[in-house]
Amino acid sequence: MILRRSKAQILLDILASIQKENGKIKKTHLMYHANLTHERLKKYLEILLLNNSLKESKTGNETFYSITKKGYDFLAEIRRLKKMSEAFGIPM
Amino acid sequence: MIIMHILLIPLWFYGFDTVMYFISSIVGFFISSNSYKLYSITRKKSHLYLYLGFMLLSLGLFLSGFVSTYSYVMYKSCVRNCSLSLFDTVFGIEDFGLLLYFGLSILGYSILALAHLPKKTKISSLVLLSILAFSGILIFASVPISELLMWYTYHQYFNLLSILIVGYILFKVLVNFSESRNLYSFLVVLGFSGIFVFHILHFFSFFNPWAYVSAHLFLIVGYLSLLAMLIKVRH
Numbered sequence: 001m002i003l004r005r006s007k008a009q010i011l012l013d014i015l016a017s018i019q020k021e022n023g024k025i026k027k028t029h030l031m032y033h034a035n036l037t038h039e040r041l042k043k044y045l046e047i048l049l050l051n052n053s054l055k056e057s058k059t060g061n062e063t064f065y066s067i068t069k070k071g072y073d074f075l076a077e078i079r080r081l082k083k084m085s086e087a088f089g090i091p092m
Numbered sequence: 093m094i095i096m097h098i099l100l101i102p103l104w105f106y107g108f109d110t111v112m113y114f115i116s117s118i119v120g121f122f123i124s125s126n127s128y129k130l131y132s133i134t135r136k137k138s139h140l141y142l143y144l145g146f147m148l149l150s151l152g153l154f155l156s157g158f159v160s161t162y163s164y165v166m167y168k169s170c171v172r173n174c175s176l177s178l179f180d181t182v183f184g185i186e187d188f189g190l191l192l193y194f195g196l197s198i199l200g201y202s203i204l205a206l207a208h209l210p211k212k213t214k215i216s217s218l219v220l221l222s223i224l225a226f227s228g229i230l231i232f233a234s235v236p237i238s239e240l241l242m243w244y245t246y247h248q249y250f251n252l253l254s255i256l257i258v259g260y261i262l263f264k265v266l267v268n269f270s271e272s273r274n275l276y277s278f279l280v281v282l283g284f285s286g287i288f289v290f291h292i293l294h295f296f297s298f299f300n301p302w303a304y305v306s307a308h309l310f311l312i313v314g315y316l317s318l319l320a321m322l323i324k325v326r327h
Contacts, residue, residue: 008134081130084327087276089268090138090207092130 008078008092010036010044015053015067015075024066094187099247103203106164109308116315122322141207148200152193190243193300196251198224201257201310208264227253241258256287279321286314 005013017033018025025033031041045065050055053071057064067075082092101109127143163186201219231249260282269277293307 006136007132011133077129078133080325081126082132083276084126085130085139085142086268086272086322087274087279087280087325088207089265089277090136090142090143091288092134092136 006092007044008082010040011048012033012075012078012082012092013046014041014044015078018054018065018067018074019072020023024064027063027065030065098188098297099244099297099304101297101303101304104307105301105308106167109304110157110160110164110244112308112312113153115159117150117157118313119154119315119319119322120146123318124150140206141203145200145202145204145207148196148203153198154183154194155189155196159186162189163187166186171235183313191246194243194246196256198250198253201254201261205230205257205260247298248295251291254291255288256293257294258284262288276321276325279317279324283314283318283321286310286317290314 014030014034014036017030019032021029021042031038033039036044041055045054045056048071049056051070051074052068055066055068055076057066081088085092124143124146127139130144131139155209197257202224206220231246235245256320262281263286265277265280269281287310290307293303293310296303
């Protein structure tokens with residue numbers, strides 16, 4: 001059975017992928033780690049950049065994304081809320 | 093139908109139940125505010141239901157705590173220096189507050205049950221409201237007009253309906269625990285078990301004073317278990 005990931009789960013996966021790579025990752029690697037197409041990743045990155053959870057930087061032709069302090073806090077909060085939701089038997 | 097007018101509450105327990113209602117209400121507000129944060133991220137209906145359900149339950153419990161404080165204070169002042177006629181106002185406030193508490197709680201439990209319905213079930217909030225309204229009409233129809241606005245008329249119906257709805261929620265969280273087998277879901281099972289037993293014992297509060305005392309002990313154990321889950325999750 002294929003389960004669709006919710007929006008919150010995708011945001012969590014993106015932030016967790018960047019955290020795994022010590023807080024900074026290439027856009028192409030992020031697509032692979034978060035298992036998202038270019039278009040979908042773009043949409044979610046916009047959300048995270050808008051709420052200042054991520055910072056974008058460019059080195060040559062490569063685009064990098066790094067987590068900000070707010071991003072780490074957001075990641076921790078989503079993880080806590082996910083545990084609570086699942087404790088009630090409601091998947092996130 | 094036998095209508096009972098007085099809950100059997102031991103004198104020494106006066107005030108303890110009020111504290112338990114207030115504590116439970118605060119815990120409910122904590123869960124509700126966390127559920128709102130969850131909803132603001134996910135925008136899922138089930139999280140909205142979790143937020144609204146606990147919000148309504150907390151409001152109901154707060155109201156119940158307020159009403160019992162009021163009636164104890166009035167009772168004490170009456171015992172000292174006033175005539176029994178003052179009891180009319182006491183029961184007036186009690187009727188209003190407790191009827192509102194019953195309504196808010198049933199609505200809160202029903203919304204929580206909605207959050208636990210399988211995704212494929214097409215029961216909308218409108219259908220749920222219709223079922224509740226129909227049950228309400230059936231209950232009203234069976235009540236004598238002179239007793240229509242008295243809280244004790246609905247006490248047993250309220251507990252019976254709560255047992256049914258909380259029983260369903262308890263079943264769902266038990267299934268979840270059997271699958272996940274973690275401490276958080278166990279604490280939620282413990283929480284709803286406490287609330288479930290509270291309503292069963294509260295149903296018998298007209299017959300035995302110990303039923304009232306133990307019901308409230310189960311209520312507080314239930315809500316403290318939910319608080320423990322919240323604290324564990326946050327650390």
